[in-house]
Amino acid sequence: MSSDSEDMPLARRKEQKRANNISTDDDKIDSGSDSDTPLGKRKRPPVRKRVLDDDDDDNDDNQTLSSSDSGAPSKKRTRPAAKRKSYKDDSSESDGEGDYQGSSDSDVPLAKKKAADTKAKTKTNGSAKTNGSNGSSRSKAAPKYKDDSSSSDSDAPLAKKAASKKTSTATKTKVKSEPVSASSKSKQSSTATKKRGKDEADDKSKVKKIKKEDEDDKGKIKKVKKEEEDEEGTDAWWLNQKENEDESVKWTSLKHNGVYFPPDYVPHGIKMKYDGKPITLDPAVEEVAGFFGALLFTEHAENPTFQENFFKDFQKIAKKHKTSPEITSFKKCDFTPMYEYYQNEREKRKNMTKEQKEAAKEEKAILDEKYGVCYLDGRKEKVGNYRIEPPGLFRGRGKHPKTGCLKKRVLPSQVTLNLSKDAPVPLAPAGHKWGAIVHDDTKTWLATWKENVNDSTKYVFLAAGSSLKGQSDLKKFETARALKKEIEWIRRGYMADLKDKKMFIRQRSTAMYLIDRLALRAGNEKGEDEADTVGCCSLRFEHVTLEKPNIMHLDFLGKDSIRYQKSVEVDDQVFKNIRLFKREPAQEGDDLFDRLKTSELNKHLQNLMKGLTAKVFRTYNASFTFQDQLEKLTPKDGSVAEKLLAYNRANREVAILCNHQRAVSKGHAGQIGKIEDKVRAYKYQKMKQKKIILSLEPKLKKKRPELLEPESDLEDSWIEEHEEQLMEKERERIKAKFEKDNEKRKANKEKPMTAGELKDMLKEVDVRAKELAKERKTGVVPAPRGSTVEKCNAQILKLDERIAATRLALTDKEENKQTALGTSKINYIDPRISAAWCEKHKVPLDKIFTKTLRDKFKWAMTVDDDWEF
DNA sequence: AAGTATACTTAGGAACGTGGGG
């Protein structure tokens, strides 16, 4: 169905964008009913009426806000049951939409819907019809844009935009080294690609295996050509991007050595205790007990769900192996002996001798050599995760219901290998057979298996630095760059749609707003046995609270159960919309975007721009922000260090945008405390200086009252402690000096100083300590010889500076402590921005990218210094 | 049209290595 419009040439599609924007496939039903039923005529249920009224003229904020304001995100999970609000539930959309816009739809229920459906079908057959239907709804919808930046503005610019866009593409994109980049490729050959895609689809719908044989012939022909080309082009695939390549075919030849299985379990015979007594375990049971034992005292092992899940599986396996006594109570289990054993092992590993470490390295190298590489189209490429995941306890994040479950050992018979037909099938481990061997050249994986806990599929892929990954990385960023060129009108489009009459469109545009401006993830639906986390489309009522006039507070758990907690000013209309979505039968646990699914959103986005999906906005905004910030922050003629600081700040900006967080390290509080102490020490010195001034010049009390003010955060008890420490340090220093001096004397054959002399020196410290105690008591600090007010003032100034600098470092550290820069650097920021920047500012690349990253991004390293995202 | 399966990217934490100060 979505294929319809796609077949038209790109230019045409661009002209249509606006229309699509207003009314896409998704809402054909509504558009039908809509245009048939003028707004005025609609009767709507009283409740709804209020909603609409409210919405159109924006009063009664209080009512709304107070009614919908709920606290922090709740743990309650009503989700599956309460997915749909009552008003949308019944006869589905038509009713729901009707509710919102008036009752039009309730006038036009099923029968009409069917008609609309047929319409839709016809539509599918020809793009002309698409135009028609879109056109009608467009004329209907057009007035909407008037209050916006004038309807013509949003209508005409579109076509114009498309045109101008093209030129700009041609001229602006001066990417010398990759002239045939994804974007241009897609433009030029979009039709062709599509057709090929269709053929493919047909093939697939037949029998896969047959298809493969069919295609293999084609493949072979291609292969010959390709290999030739590759030989000439060396490994730099990005230099000779082929134009008309079929994207779905990933390779023509693939050879590898299979996967590495973790070694069999070696029993250690350590006995856990049950009910206080050591018990003998079958190796299989011992292994599982060990999994838990090794985790003892970690957060996982303390987590009740983890314990429960583990214990269930543990009991099962214990029973299977006739463990006696029968294990029935988790509380009676004592895994500490195992814990100690593994602690000890860890210790041993740490204390390995050089030779042992060398041997281990050697062993790893052997595996790497065998499994770590493969041959893709004759090219040697690195394999990523060639190790089959070892058994263990599933470490689900956040409140994953299955966390702690036993992840079983994977057998060769469960593993499917993917390689080319002419490649030798690697030998399965002795006594074992592979699950299956396939030759699917449309897939990039080398091996796959099913994991038992969540029944999810695992894969062995090529490494990040491989050509396949590099190509798709390039493609990803090219799509993001394509979005950059379209973003303006896309934004205008969804801003206009925020006021659409159809609830669905409103939700969709509001979601687009959030995804674009806040870099939220799409938010696919999730199942019951996963952690309760959300993204944009799956936000629930309790995750959003509103504050007049236009502040939105977001507080929810996102991917990996990372908390997203931000308050942002949003567009007024967005504010109103959210308020509207939060309204009425809605309660906690209900979806905020109750009619929107990520699939629908993405379908719409595809219509706006080829390759556009929700996640592209994140990539685009991350890269764009980075380039922007980098430009602003980089000092034109600063040192490399200063430039790096700017780079990292820009990086951090992006990380914050994307909400990339990391756990605060355990030493953090202590480190912060130390820095705070440093600040306090400065303050202490400042205080002393001030008092010295007063001793020197008591008259200043009136002139400079600030001299009397105590330093903040400096408590008497702290001062006393601090001074004690100072004295202690002084003593240490003296002792150390004493010893050093004596050694020197010995070497010079002089007479050493006596212990008595040392004692005398130390006594001076005691005297000083007494002085300080007195100063504490009286609050008077006598001026040391030679001190002047001027000197003290200078000191104070210096101290103020230091305090400020240290405080800054503190803030910096504090913020950085929970912000992870790596994720955005690796996944979101177009590496060509960094490469160009390094070039331009003469910063060595390895200050920015580690070896692995340089490898991963090698395709991006050849850009000019004026390359632009 | 929803549910399910698949394939791939994105993610944070643990393990590992390193380098620079005591």
Added chain:
DNA sequence: CCCCACGTTCCTAAGTATACTT
């Protein structure tokens, strides 16, 4: 030289997106 704070690499979970199935 050792320790430890730190950055890098490894690991695999948790997302997105789309194709397939019912």
